[in-house]
Amino acid sequence: MKLRYASRPSASLILVLFFSLCVCAQESPNGNAPHKDYRPRRLLPTQPPNTHFQLKPADEIGGTLNPSELVIGVTIGDEARAYPLNMLSGPLRGIVNDTLGERPIAATW
Amino acid sequence: MYARDPNRRNLTLGVSGMVWNRNLVMYDAETKSQWSHLLGEAMQGSMRETQLEQIPSVMTTWKSWRSRHPQTTVLWLPRSSREYQLEFYRDPKKFVLGLADSNPPQAWHFEHLMQEPIQNEEVDEQPIVVTFDPDSVTARAFSRMVRGKTLDFERDARGFLDRQTRSLWDRISGRCVDGHYEGESLEPRLAMVSFRQTWITFHPETQFPNQNPQD
Numbered sequence: 182m183k184l185r186y187a188s189r190p191s192a193s194l195i196l197v198l199f200f201s202l203c204v205c206a207q208e209s210p211n212g213n214a215p216h217k218d219y220r221p222r223r224l225l226p227t228q229p230p231n232t233h234f235q236l237k238p239a240d241e242i243g244g245t246l247n248p249s250e251l252v253i254g255v256t257i258g259d260e261a262r263a264y265p266l267n268m269l270s271g272p273l274r275g276i277v278n279d280t281l282g283e284r285p286i287a288a289t290w
Numbered sequence: 291m292y293a294r295d296p297n298r299r300n301l302t303l304g305v306s307g308m309v310w311n312r313n314l315v316m317y318d319a320e321t322k323s324q325w326s327h328l329l330g331e332a333m334q335g336s337m338r339e340t341q342l343e344q345i346p347s348v349m350t351t352w353k354s355w356r357s358r359h360p361q362t363t364v365l366w367l368p369r370s371s372r373e374y375q376l377e378f379y380r381d382p383k384k385f386v387l388g389l390a391d392s393n394p395p396q397a398w399h400f401e402h403l404m405q406e407p408i409q410n411e412e413v414d415e416q417p418i419v420v421t422f423d424p425d426s427v428t429a430r431a432f433s434r435m436v437r438g439k440t441l442d443f444e445r446d447a448r449g450f451l452d453r454q455t456r457s458l459w460d461r462i463s464g465r466c467v468d469g470h471y472e473g474e475s476l477e478p479r480l481a482m483v484s485f486r487q488t489w490i491t492f493h494p495e496t497q498f499p500n501q502n503p504q505d
Binding site: 215221222225226227230232234235236237238242247248249250251252254255256257261262264265266268269270271273274276278279284285286287288289 | 308
């Protein structure tokens with residue numbers, strides 16, 4: 182199965198695809214046979230992995246995050262990191278590839 | 291929250307644009323295997339049946355997190371939403387805390403946790419405590435075992451106490467802030483906040499310990 186790295190689609194196109202009830206043909210499996218109940222449906226073009234983002238220390242946040250904004254908090258070893266849900270949500274953000282406490286992690290919700 | 295180094299091989303995960311059972315399918319750039327986000331398992335490709343390790347995490351407010359982790363860093367991207375503030379929980383009945391790794395699945399309604407914020411349980415023969423902080427609407431699950439001993443907890447206005455030593459623990463971090471166990475932290479259990487309806491759809495066999503039957 183060849184993955185196509187689409188150029189960034191417009192927001193309205195994404196919304197149409199995301200909410201569409203009509204589905205494109207299923208991906209035909211290649212390589213190892215899939216899990217027997219596994220029948221994925223395509224809603225959007227494949228997104229390139231998210232590997233670029235900023236990391237800010239708490240001191241730099243100030244009022245740019247509301248105290249009541251929801252975050253996912255993770256600690257690994259001595260390191261603590263907050264992932265604001267408002268920055269992780271939506272089909273374009275779904276997964277962020279990060280490293281924390283020298284462990285590679287996928288921040289996802 | 292997953293570690294992305296199964297079998298010590300670092301993977302770079304992306305959104306495949308596909309869904310399975312209305313749940314996100316991920317892919318890894320290295321092998322192009324497809325992964326169920328819900329199960330954390332590769333469903334297709336050379337990594338099929340490989341399981342990603344889940345990392346404990348907490349869903350809470352920035353204020354609560356920052357006060358407990360003053361040295362925290364913060365992921366920063368332009369916001370894609372404004373929805374996820376405390377008002378997201380304006381109808382707490384809609385939410386449950388589900389244990390990700392129990393068999394059968396166990397969950398606690400937020401509505402119940404608001405009444406009984408500290409729950410001592412045994413799940414799969416392991417003693418756990420479920421905690422709820424109403425100010426930040428934070429729900430967590432921790433092991434009750436500390437240094438080989440099983441503790442029993444009760445509520446306190448400042449957090450929660452173990453009956454054995456009357457030490458004071460923090461509901462959000464699971465850390466002991468005062469008393470015999472000061473500095474000790476309870477081991478978190480893998481638990482997720484979910485819409486009640488979504489959780490029940492994916493885990494219809496869920497048990498709700500000590501709670502009135504719903505649905």
